[in-house]
Amino acid sequence: MISENPEVSIRLVDLKSFDDRIFQHSVSVCILAVVLGKSLKQPLKNLEDLALGALLHDLGMMLLPPPIRKNQGKLTLAEMNLFKTHPREGFNLLGRFANISAQAKAFVLQHHERYNGSGYPKELSGIDIHLGARIGGLVDAYDDLVSDHPHRSRLLPHQALAVIKEGTGRLFDPDVAAHFLRIVSPYPIGSRLLLSSGEEVSVIRVAAGFLASPIVQVVSDAKGLKPDRTVLIDLASDPRFRIEKVLG
Numbered sequence: 256m257i258s259e260n261p262e263v264s265i266r267l268v269d270l271k272s273f274d275d276r277i278f279q280h281s282v283s284v285c286i287l288a289v290v291l292g293k294s295l296k297q298p299l300k301n302l303e304d305l306a307l308g309a310l311l312h313d314l315g316m317m318l319l320p321p322p323i324r325k326n327q328g329k330l331t332l333a334e335m336n337l338f339k340t341h342p343r344e345g346f347n348l349l350g351r352f353a354n355i356s357a358q359a360k361a362f363v364l365q366h367h368e369r370y371n372g373s374g375y376p377k378e379l380s381g382i383d384i385h386l387g388a389r390i391g392g393l394v395d396a397y398d399d400l401v402s403d404h405p406h407r408s409r410l411l412p413h414q415a416l417a418v419i420k421e422g423t424g425r426l427f428d429p430d431v432a433a434h435f436l437r438i439v440s441p442y443p444i445g446s447r448l449l450l451s452s453g454e455e456v457s458v459i460r461v462a463a464g465f466l467a468s469p470i471v472q473v474v475s476d477a478k479g480l481k482p483d484r485t486v487l488i489d490l491a492s493d494p495r496f497r498i499e500k501v502l503g
């Protein structure tokens with residue numbers, strides 16, 4: 256896909272050297288968008304457009320002054336208005352490249368549009384927003400929530416998923432959001448949990464269909480003691496245990 260688009264390679268290398276954080280974010284959005292697109296049974300061509308749109312979606316940020324681009328605090332209204340120009344600036348930057356699809360360009364232009372019309376730059380709503388941008392807008396918002404920023408710490412996945420859930424049907428396409436909530440685990444592998452029975456555990460496996468009830472390994476028992484053997488608990492099949500708190 257990228258090899259067919261030399262302009263894309265150049266823009267991505269530009270972005271990597273320009274702002275590594277935006278580059279990393281774009282790669283994360285690309286992976287999430289393709290996984291979500293596959294869950295929505297999108298054909299291969301649409302998945303390619305999703306990937307391309309995701310990699311390039313914040314390209315317009317390169318034209319913003321660094322304090323606004325890096326978003327190091329609360330922006331003034333004038334600064335926020337400038338920040339909001341980045342989807343259109345990115346779209347304009349790509350406009351002259353005929354071999355970048357209209358779908359990928361729509362992703363770039365519309366990734367901050369929101370389902371209820373509260374987004375920008377055109378305040379589009381519902382299915383007037385291109386499906387790729389409805390997918391992209393959601394995964395962009397999710398990755399933003401779980402990423403550290405200069406002015407705020409990242410949310411844990413279960414907290415970010417709660418924000419997405421709360422925005423379902425309002426900010427995000429309900430069908431797209433429902434699929435997202437079915438494929439992203441609130442407690443990914445490595446999460447540390449406190450169980451209602453007092454054990455501190457670490458998530459070691461998440462099975463499809465049981466995202467909120469992973470298989471965990473006991474780190475310390477209810478008395479705070481480290482077990483002398485490996486103790487696994489399948490939260491999906493053992494009703495004695497429930498998650499009390501997410502520790503990290």
Ligand SMILES: [Fe+2]
Pocket residue numbers: 312313341366367
């Ligand atoms: Fe953006």
